[in-house]
Amino acid sequence: MIQDKKVVFSGVQPSGNLTIGNYLGAIKNFSRFSDEYKTFYCVVDLHAITVRQVPADLRRRTYETLALYMACGLDEKKNTLFVQSHVPAHAELGWMLDCYTMFGELSRMTQFKDKSQKHAENINAGLFTYPALMAADILLYQTDLVPVGIDQKQHLELTRDVAMRFNQAYGDTFAIPEGYIPTDTMKIMSLTEPTSKMSKSDENQNAVVYILDSKDDIIRKFKKAVTDSEASVRYAPEKPGVSNLMTIYRAFTGKSLEDIEREFDGKGYGEFKLAVGEACADGLAPVRDEFARLMADKAHLESVMKAGADEAAYYARRTMSKVRRKIGFVN
Ligand code: ATP
Ligand code: LTN
Numbered sequence: 001m002i003q004d005k006k007v008v009f010s011g012v013q014p015s016g017n018l019t020i021g022n023y024l025g026a027i028k029n030f031s032r033f034s035d036e037y038k039t040f041y042c043v044v045d046l047h048a049i050t051v052r053q054v055p056a057d058l059r060r061r062t063y064e065t066l067a068l069y070m071a072c073g074l075d076e077k078k079n080t081l082f083v084q085s086h087v088p089a090h091a092e093l094g095w096m097l098d099c100y101t102m103f104g105e106l107s108r109m110t111q112f113k114d115k116s117q118k119h120a121e122n123i124n125a126g127l128f129t130y131p132a133l134m135a136a137d138i139l140l141y142q143t144d145l146v147p148v149g150i151d152q153k154q155h156l157e158l159t160r161d162v163a164m165r166f167n168q169a170y171g172d173t174f175a176i177p178e179g180y181i182p183t184d185t186m187k188i189m190s191l192t193e194p195t196s197k198m199s200k201s202d203e204n205q206n207a208v209v210y211i212l213d214s215k216d217d218i219i220r221k222f223k224k225a226v227t228d229s230e231a232s233v234r235y236a237p238e239k240p241g242v243s244n245l246m247t248i249y250r251a252f253t254g255k256s257l258e259d260i261e262r263e264f265d266g267k268g269y270g271e272f273k274l275a276v277g278e279a280c281a282d283g284l285a286p287v288r289d290e291f292a293r294l295m296a297d298k299a300h301l302e303s304v305m306k307a308g309a310d311e312a313a314y315y316a317r318r319t320m321s322k323v324r325r326k327i328g329f330v331n
Pocket of ligand 1: 023
């Protein structure tokens, strides 16, 4: 709690082009907290280097991720928007929390297991301790609520465990955060392999719809989406492809699953997929336009990230002085 307001924190890695999974699962929900909460939305570049990045791409994507936050409705006057590496306290508390996070706990993280398989040539220590840095991000701001997709649930539980362990050892230091996981869109699936998560680092371009894809590309990708041979628009566990398309259509139109089943009753998948593609492209059009406008003014983006970092650093300092004192570091 900061100044009587509850605190929201979330982050997105500038590690690739953002997808409609990032949009529907996370960013689209961020702006709903702007009025009633003190909100911190961070571009987590320190996390992104757990996987090898091309420096020029990392720099460009850091600007792009910030611009996308704003294009998705986050007003810089109502939200603290900043870049993780601009507030050194993240790395500092990250190190300290490494020392309160167990090897066994980190070994059980499914994201670590997945990413070590995918990047077998670069299983670095940062990839392993990634969740302790994420805990630092969250705990630095005395966060109450963390909006994320379901894939981050395990990391959030670890964050809570670490915070409780620290509080138990030293007395109340950190607020214990809760996740805010949207039930409707918590896991958008790949279009080509609908039993796995749509991921911005997928190599298959047809599997992933990017927020900034053109209307033509979006429609083409949905046309190619994997479905099944039953030819009926119905939401069911044995129909992961169709169910995923229905989830996306629902998110962009606000229609219920029953309405959607009725709308496409007796119609083929061709018509259905076109409707999903159009709804998605039209829903994203304002975001794309606003993004282009924002990216044309780098100086403004830089002033937003500077002001955000100053504001974040102020709150981070308050937590850090408490933590230093409790651990026993000389002032
Ligand atoms: P990567 O593929 O590089 O691991 P990612 O696409 O999972 O990245 P992150 O930056 O790790 O993206 O995640 C940003 C936010 O988007 C997180 O809150 C995450 O839970 C959410 N998110 C990512 N993919 C999806 C998805 N397919 N469905 C719903 N939410 C998602
Ligand atoms: N681990 C998250 C990104 C992330 C995050 C955070 C999300 C880093 N720090 C703090 C919420 C709160 C991911 O991979 N999606």
